[in-house]
Amino acid sequence: MFSKLRTPGAEGYSPLFFLSALGAGGLSVSFFMYLMFWVPHPDSPIPTFNHVANLYSQGPLWLQVTTALAIFGILWFGISHFRLLIWNLQSFTQFKNTDTFRALKRSNGETQLMAIPLTLAMTVNVAFIFGALFVPGLWSVKEFLFPGALIAFGIIGVFAFKTYLDFFARVLSEGGFDCTQNNNLSQILPAFAFAMVGVGFAASAAMSNTAVTVVIGMIGTIFFFVTSIILAVIKLVLGFRAMFEHGAAAEGLPTLLVIIPIMTLVGIGLLRIDHGTHVLEGFNHGSANFLWLTALVGIQALFAILGLAVKKRMKYFETYVYGNAKSAASFALICPGVAGFVLLSFWINKGLLPVMPADVFSKFDAAYFILYLPLLYLQYKTVRVFGLLNRKLLTDNSHTETTTQHNAA
Numbered sequence: 001m002f003s004k005l006r007t008p009g010a011e012g013y014s015p016l017f018f019l020s021a022l023g024a025g026g027l028s029v030s031f032f033m034y035l036m037f038w039v040p041h042p043d044s045p046i047p048t049f050n051h052v053a054n055l056y057s058q059g060p061l062w063l064q065v066t067t068a069l070a071i072f073g074i075l076w077f078g079i080s081h082f083r084l085l086i087w088n089l090q091s092f093t094q095f096k097n098t099d100t101f102r103a104l105k106r107s108n109g110e111t112q113l114m115a116i117p118l119t120l121a122m123t124v125n126v127a128f129i130f131g132a133l134f135v136p137g138l139w140s141v142k143e144f145l146f147p148g149a150l151i152a153f154g155i156i157g158v159f160a161f162k163t164y165l166d167f168f169a170r171v172l173s174e175g176g177f178d179c180t181q182n183n184n185l186s187q188i189l190p191a192f193a194f195a196m197v198g199v200g201f202a203a204s205a206a207m208s209n210t211a212v213t214v215v216i217g218m219i220g221t222i223f224f225f226v227t228s229i230i231l232a233v234i235k236l237v238l239g240f241r242a243m244f245e246h247g248a249a250a251e252g253l254p255t256l257l258v259i260i261p262i263m264t265l266v267g268i269g270l271l272r273i274d275h276g277t278h279v280l281e282g283f284n285h286g287s288a289n290f291l292w293l294t295a296l297v298g299i300q301a302l303f304a305i306l307g308l309a310v311k312k313r314m315k316y317f318e319t320y321v322y323g324n325a326k327s328a329a330s331f332a333l334i335c336p337g338v339a340g341f342v343l344l345s346f347w348i349n350k351g352l353l354p355v356m357p358a359d360v361f362s363k364f365d366a367a368y369f370i371l372y373l374p375l376l377y378l379q380y381k382t383v384r385v386f387g388l389l390n391r392k393l394l395t396d397n398s399h400t401e402t403t404t405q406h407n408a409a
Contacts, residue, residue, distance in 0.1 A: 184252025
């Protein structure tokens with residue numbers, strides 16, 4: 001059913017291979033978006049096992065078929081996420097004992113290690129979706145689960161800070177950061193990781209009915225989002241300065257799109273915080289979601305246009321995706337595809353739909369499905385690229401030697 005992964009090992013390994021597990025988890029979440037916005041769930045913020053069961057007892061046939069396909073995608077890529085996570089953890093354990101790892105810890109590329117907490121935060125999200133959809137009655141004890149989720153994201157957040165501070169403190173105390181090798185946006189990877197932890201905290205803030213849980217979730221979200229945004233701005237300026245001076249590094253081109261998933265995480269986090277205010281007195285629930293969601297989609301579109309233009313000029317896809325060149329950093333291509341799909345889903349359903357007159361644009365009419373066509377194409381292309389990279393870099397018939405640029409993410 002699944003391609004056999006090559007034997008875990010240190011040879012040719014890079015921490016950026018964790019992005020393969022991250023991409024699989026993200027694709028699982030993208031298929032969950034169909035259930036999120038198409039399966040009725042009036043009594044909870046997300047669809048659960050009971051809602052899916054009710055759909056199959058009284059829902060329209062087309063939606064039952066669509067739901068079945070979405071569940072297949074959730075399971076396929078969710079299981080792939082856990083397989084790739086285990087493979088990476090085994091390989092990384094061996095990699096830590098190599099001279100390559102020790103050299104990595106002394107270079108710009110030390111921030112590659114932030115792919116680990118980034119992926120672990122995705123693991124919690126995938127596990128949450130699996131529990132809600134496939135464990136009957138689990139949602140009835142959700143208030144007991146959210147504190148555990150907050151603790152899990154808190155532990156991952158501490159791990160992320162410890163990992164990043166090893167790099168940050170070394171560079172600021174000893175120097176040695178090579179700006180000539182910073183001609184990409186790989187250094188934004190830590191901002192991506194902190195944003196992923198922040199959006200995890202926001203889930204409890206959005207879905208809990210316990211005020212203490214909501215407030216703790218909001219505090220965690222705001223703290224990690226502020227951390228992410230500050231780091232992203234600093235690294236964005238440094239990265240573009242180096243690229244303008246030295247040109248973009250070919251292997252690091254996927255990093256030009258890393259702002260796209262960060263914007264998605266920020267957007268979802270803000271929506272979750274807004275939703276969570278219904279528990280707290282003194283807040284007026286509701287905001288101009290359409291305006292700021294459109295702004296975030298606009299930022300994503302800008303970086304997509306810029307990044308894809310550079311990739312096309314430098315023939316990145318012909319070389320690293322469809323060609324023979326191999327780079328673990330290529331898995332970073334999956335995140336923007338997933339993130340674009342997810343945020344556009346929220347934009348259509350939480351931004352555009354509420355502000356449009358029903359006689360002009362309404363759910364499940366022709367215009368609604370036409371808007372979904374670009375999303376379906378984006379999801380198809382992302383799944384295809386993930387499959388190509390997985391077979392090329394991680395299966396038994398792939399070569400073990402993989403290019404691993406130290407400063408590419």
